Amino acid sequence: xxxxxxxxxxxxxxxxxxxxxxxxxxxxxxxxxxxxxxxxxxxxxxxxxxxxxxxxxxxxxxxxxxxxxxxxxxxxxxxxxxxxxxxxxxxxxxxxxxxxxxxxxxxxxxxxxxxxxxxxxxxxxxxxxxxxxxxxxxxxxxxxxxxxxxxxxxxxxxxxxxxxxxxxxxxxxxxxxxxxxxxxxxxxxxxxxxxxxxxxxxxxxxxxxxxxxxxxxxxxxxxxxxxxxxxxxxxxxxxxxxxxxxxxxxxxxxxxxxxxxxxxxxxxxxxxxxxxxxxxxxxxxxxxxxxxxxxxxxxxxxxxxxxxxxxxxxxxxxxxxxxxxxxxxxxxxxxxxxxxxxxxxxxxxxxxxxxxxxxxxxxxxxxxxxxxxxxxxxxxxxxxxxxxxxxxxxxxxxxxxxxxxxxxxxxxx
Numbered sequence: 001x002x003x004x005x006x007x008x009x010x011x012x013x014x015x016x017x018x019x020x021x022x023x024x025x026x027x028x029x030x031x032x033x034x035x036x037x038x039x040x041x042x043x044x045x046x047x048x049x050x051x052x053x054x055x056x057x058x059x060x061x062x063x064x065x066x067x068x069x070x071x072x073x074x075x076x077x078x079x080x081x082x083x084x085x086x087x088x089x090x091x092x093x094x095x096x097x098x099x100x101x102x103x104x105x106x107x108x109x110x111x112x113x114x115x116x117x118x119x120x121x122x123x124x125x126x127x128x129x130x131x132x133x134x135x136x137x138x139x140x141x142x143x144x145x146x147x148x149x150x151x152x153x154x155x156x157x158x159x160x161x162x163x164x165x166x167x168x169x170x171x172x173x174x175x176x177x178x179x180x181x182x183x184x185x186x187x188x189x190x191x192x193x194x195x196x197x198x199x200x201x202x203x204x205x206x207x208x209x210x211x212x213x214x215x216x217x218x219x220x221x222x223x224x225x226x227x228x229x230x231x232x233x234x235x236x237x238x239x240x241x242x243x244x245x246x247x248x249x250x251x252x253x254x255x256x257x258x259x260x261x262x263x264x265x266x267x268x269x270x271x272x273x274x275x276x277x278x279x280x281x282x283x284x285x286x287x288x289x290x291x292x293x294x295x296x297x298x299x300x301x302x303x304x305x306x307x308x309x310x311x312x313x314x315x316x317x318x319x320x321x322x323x324x325x326x327x328x329x330x331x332x333x334x335x336x337x338x339x340x341x342x343x344x345x346x347x348x349x350x351x352x353x354x355x356x357x358x359x360x361x362x363x364x365x366x367x368x369x370x371x372x373x374x375x376x377x378x379x380x381x382x383x384x385x386x387x388x389x390x391x392x393x394x395x396x397x398x399x400x401x402x403x404x405x406x407x408x409x410x411x412x413x
Contacts, residue, residue, distance in 0.1 A: 087115035152177025228263035321355035336364035
């Protein structure tokens, strides 16, 4: 007889195969042979998503099936559990999750991912806050209220909260009480109006939502920052919170930043209290800037200019114009032609500009960049749909360039 190669595989090879299989298929390997029968029960990653259990006609059927399977898997599983993920869009029985989290809290769990889609915000049980082995926590559509004795997750390295409800002070305390936190992603946080980020090891920070004020403290290792404010904060609100320049306040605590993305109304927030004669110290590590801007607005343009002046080694610039605000006036028609803007972009290689309509301030900015970028290799221009696109192309081709190798790529909308 031919040798049974499947049964005779080394244990480490079997474990490697099981780790690359969806949970559903890993359990099915129990029929291969007696040696494989309970091998799946040692898999440290338990992922229950749509791959694990496909869609059914009746959501109630799939919910009861998922509950039954997860109960059996947790009972039969032995060994360590590094990750538990529940992210099935048809799952509705959130009351069963309490039982599973209690079980996991006794197993030194390191990674928990909960994505609740079909119900109201899931109230996370207090036993989750006793999982002190957690290094990664991802929650979607949940409500957080820790016990009074909670003192943070000492080993947590990554925190991802989306569509989460919590109290104002809890998030700040949580961040500051996770000494090993390196990645923080926050989106659509309910119950939050202001936030101070205090995390000495934090390297990546993403925020997408509504805030009145944000500040950074003891964040000298941050290298990537993305801020997207979905609502414009009025100037008087910002000044009431803090009298100094928001741009200075933010950048002074980000000395090692390499990537900065400002989306939606984030630039308008930084424009509050802007003082061009008090520029922040140069950020020599800042190589990439992505910005959402209305070049017809004087404060936006001035803040953008100050931001560019702090990045002497800028390598790549992406800019998206506000299509809904392109007809708004308020900027000096010769703003970008002013000779006092001495900003040689000696390292800038790539520029991408989208959403412009061909207005004079937009074309002046493009001309300004071309004249001051001796190392420029490529500029991509993708305007909104306009009947004057050939006139726009003609203007682009006529602009002088400081770089002999610079090419302009026009993308027809």
